[in-house]
Amino acid sequence: MNKINLYEKLQKIDAFWSPGAIGIVNDHLVKLAKLQGEFVWHQHEHEDEFFMVLEGAFDMHFRDAIVHLEEGDCIVVPKGVEHKPVAQEAVSILLFEPISTLNTGDAGGPLTKQEIPFI
């Protein structure tokens, strides 16, 4: 049973939009990621996702709203809801989501990460 330090783990992430896993909790993964720029619109048909800002800030775009998230802010994106993260500057986040969740959801494309490495 080892402890996991979020800030040490973040140093191991050297690319944007490339999540790394830090823990398995039942059928869910705890992931860290760094974001900068604009992601693709997508949704996860069967999976809720939890986002927490660790450092920096970003905007979660929905079709009818934009939610600005800063350090200490969290949001649950329910299954079936289209969303698009947009980070004006680099932001570090933590995610809880099912092991099965693909980062690009139903959108696919070049940003899709089929494998999430443990960091």
Place this chain on the structure above:
Amino acid sequence: MNKINLYEKLQKIDAFWSPGAIGIVNDHLVKLAKLQGEFVWHQHEHEDEFFMVLEGAFDMHFRDAIVHLEEGDCIVVPKGVEHKPVAQEAVSILLFEPISTLNTGDAGGPLTKQEIPFI
């Protein structure tokens, strides 16, 4: 889709060992809690639990080790592993665990919280 600020939510917790829920993620809950003192030895037969320290520090006791956790540290306690949180001073933590998880696991007793309120 509202954002959830961890530090605003923590202000709503006014008792130790009384978790409050801040989000549902599929069949899991994201909870916040404040701990001080010594909890009971217990295990969760079917459920892994994720702990993250938000403010302060505590020790997670296992039968064969003690893991000291400070701000930014996390730990996954796997199903079936006996553990006991001990906080020398007040600590604020975030938990991610199944909706079904009871705080005292198999131990029961007066510290058991049957209902986790949303805060």
